[in-house]
Amino acid sequence: MDAVQARPYVSGVDVSGAQGSVDWAALVRRGDDFAYVEATQGTTQQNPHFRQQYNGASDARLIRGSYHVALPDTSTAAAQVRFFFNHGGHWSGDGQTLPPMVRLTRNPDGPNCYGRSNSAMVQWISNFSDSVRQKAGRYPVIATAAQWRKECTGNSTGFTEKNPLFIIRHNTTPGGAAGRVAAPHVLAVQRQWHAGQRQQVQR
Template sequence: MKRRNPLLRFGAVLFAGVAGLALCGPPAEATPSYAGADDNFAGSQIAKHEGVDGTPNVQYAAEDQVLGHDVSGHQGAVDWPSAANAGAKFVYIKATEGTGFVSPQFTQQYNGSYAVGLVRGAYHFARPDVSDGATQAGYFIAHGGGWSGDGKTLPGALDMEYNPYGDTCYGKDPGSLVAWIQSFSDTYRARTGRLPTIYTSTSWWKKCTGNTPAFGANPLWLARYNTQVGELPAGWRSQSIWQFADQGVLPGDQNWLNGPLALLRNLAIG
């Protein structure tokens, strides 16, 4: 019997292994999860992590505070005439999340609120774990998050809160997260002419950005479910909007503009 050269046999095995690696290629990156994205809305994670500790213990006259709300696909199709009759003057509506989710209710909510005379704006649920800030700003703008100077459109808002999919700060250190927010803000401003509103809570902002004061020029939409607005994140002297409750007379979360109707128009026009 003719014996095979062991060196040839080793070479054949080695070749097969290399060929297998070539066919398989490098390990594929995990596809970002958007499971439950329709239930991620402004404040959903803040209420979960920080709790709901009351509602404002002061009452404001109509000329002092303007009542508004925010909604997402979580609310379904909204009865906008009823919302307007209940006192709503403005609303923020979830448009997008990351670079892989557009709210299925966005069109009904965005166009319907405008039709009954509400000043409305869109917001983006940030996912710094899936792509850079500039990319997400572009995705947001392309899917309803733009701005126009018609006096009825608020600047788009960036929702920065606890990560519903994992690490609280999306696996980023404060410096990296501040750079991500800056990239989103700069891109949005370059594309629309407006700085985006930043939605956050003081506790999350301190923990994940190191309480950076870098965004004081952006309008602040502060979430705090308590009797007083409380401490603001560094860099802001006042909030533009206070999200003070996660339920009330209006669908979705409840908000007060920090001033009279004239301020709402100013915020819309820029």
């Protein structure tokens, strides 16, 4: 029997309502290991296919988790966490569930930083993180782009002791994104953050 060769990354996908029905068996065959499924945005938008997608990933024996798209200009962080957890956000220590994740990226409908100063954004993210911790018993993963983090939080290191950090990189290779982020605990680098496309996360 050939020796198992360790990989420097694990592969998976993120999906949202735009993908509808997902062929999970095909993803497993190509070697994907995990899936993050969008559950909610803000306090009003739900992924109408969430349950189907989340259960499909589980049935295919992928490690899976749910994520929330933050809209910090629409409500408090606590309100968004409540909405997230009422519509798919959760965590359990079953060995198959990834930590809840929050995605923080450029505002699609206004100022990049949602009209917040660096300190106000850092406080909003901290409130979100603490609210998830109260509900799930652990802190969420934070997924963001290096440029957005620099512009909107001033490269704050306030979360790096508690929150795994995924750096969103729109490219075909992980590259050196982790090394360019001023944080002591960048735990993962994620590439090609496009709904339904493959992700590779460096170990």
